[in-house]
Amino acid sequence: MVLNYIWVAFFLIAFVIALVRLIFFGDTEIFMHLVSGMFSSSKSSVMDIALPLVGNMALWLGIMNIGEKAGAINFLSRIVSPFFNRLFPGVPKNHPATGNILMSFSANLLGMDNAATPLGLKAMDSLQDLNKDKETASNAQIMYLVMLTSGLQLLPVTIIAQRAILHAKDPTDVFIPIIIATYVATVTGMLIVAVKQKIKLLDPVIIGWLGGITTFITLLVWYFTVFLTKDQIGLISKVASNLMLFTVPVVFIAGALYKKVNVFEVFIDGAKRGFETSVKIIPYLVAMLVGISVFRSCGALDYMNDGLRWVCVHFNWDTRFVDSMPVAYMKPLSGSGSKAMMINVMTTFKPDSFAGRLGCIFNGSADTTFYIVALYFGSVGIKRSRYAIPAGLIADLAGIIAAIFVAYLFFG
Secondary structure, three states: OHHHHHHHHHHHHHHHHHHHHHHHHOOOOHHHHHHHHHHHHHHHHHHHHHHHHHHHHHHHHHHHHHHHHHOHHHHHHHHHHHHHHHHOOOOOOOOHHHHHHHHHHHHHHOOOHHHHHHHHHHHHHHHHHOOOOOOEOOHHHHHHHHHHHOOOOOOOHHHHHHHHHOOOOOOOOOHHHHHHHHHHHHHHHHHHHHHHOOOOOOOHHHHHHHHHHHHHHHHHHHHHHHHOOHHHHHHHHHHHHHHHHHHHHHHHHHHHHHOOOOHHHHHHHHHHHHHHHHHHHHHHHHHHHHHHHHHHHOOHHHHHHHHHHHHHHHOOOOOHHHHHHHHHHHOOOOHHHHHHHHHHHHHHHOOOOHHHHHHHHHHHHOOOHHHHHHHHHHHOOOOEOOOHHHHHHHHHHHHHHHHHHHHHHHHO
16 A cells, blocks of 8 residues: 555655656656656566566575575574574474574575575565465565664675776775665664564573674674775675675585485476566566656656755755765665666766765665565565565665764764
8 A cells, every 4th residue: 555655655656757857847858757757667667676686596496496495594593593583473483484484584684695685585585485365465475574674784795896996096085984874774664563463572692692783793893894895894704795605505405415305306396486576566666767767767856855955954064975966866765776877976076076875875874765675575476565664764874874873983
């Protein structure tokens, strides 16, 4: 229902703005831009996203099927079940969904884009098996989705690489701020959903796990910044992510061979489901990306930024952060759009400027809430997302505010 209102709003706002620009400012090309954006985004949603996703889905769902038959998913479930049983009370103890969720989070933590989406869709499918109302998001699915949209990652490889391409003096100087901002977003989203679902946050297990994760992230950041050079950080990020990406299938295959599983046939069975899922999500991708396209093409983001700048000037606030805000506006809507905005900000203001650095922090502080909701819920046929989108957007807002604060703290 929320997606319905938002999608309709995209078109109505774009139509009103376009009419105003045509009638009062003589912009005779505005509707041409809107129509062109609609066609190009509908094409790219299939050609650039859905079709390439077919191969990744087939590969990783095949590998995950091997992992299930080898017992690896159940093994992972037993490790994290004390923590996840409290965050996801609707998921039975040692259920395969727990292992699938862990695999999905691990892929996102290491910035493994190619593997993260198929693994995430597999996790959502596992949770859908437990969902009694197949068209309404369950509590467990909402908790998983909100934590996923917060975009927690330890190795923002893509952002660091883009800064290096644009000749930043120190491409890794945004490393700590990004981790802080995305961690704030993740914890905020988790707490909001936990309060809504009346989960006992003072449980010793939850406190212990969150304290352990926080300590691990703090020590990792300290080690990277004190003992490693920028080149070493980039090298370790690249090696660690690719090492895990290849180790996972090897371990799964080895375990399956030990259990005398027909690995090839099991892989094929899983890969078939990957193709079916990819086809199922195409309408959701087209709808969401076309809506985002018309909202962006009408100039709404520019008007939002001009209004924010006016408010800051009126109250005598520092306006330097406003130059980077288009990245923050786009991030909940489109990952590729947010990346394009980030590159545009760095190109316009230079990568080592305050705006250039903050744009990178914005891009790494959260994930694409609307896109993920449409993709993940659409893949399992959920039509009522309940409070998933508001909770995800609040987490995004927390990440944006944290990004601004840490940018002024580190580069102010």
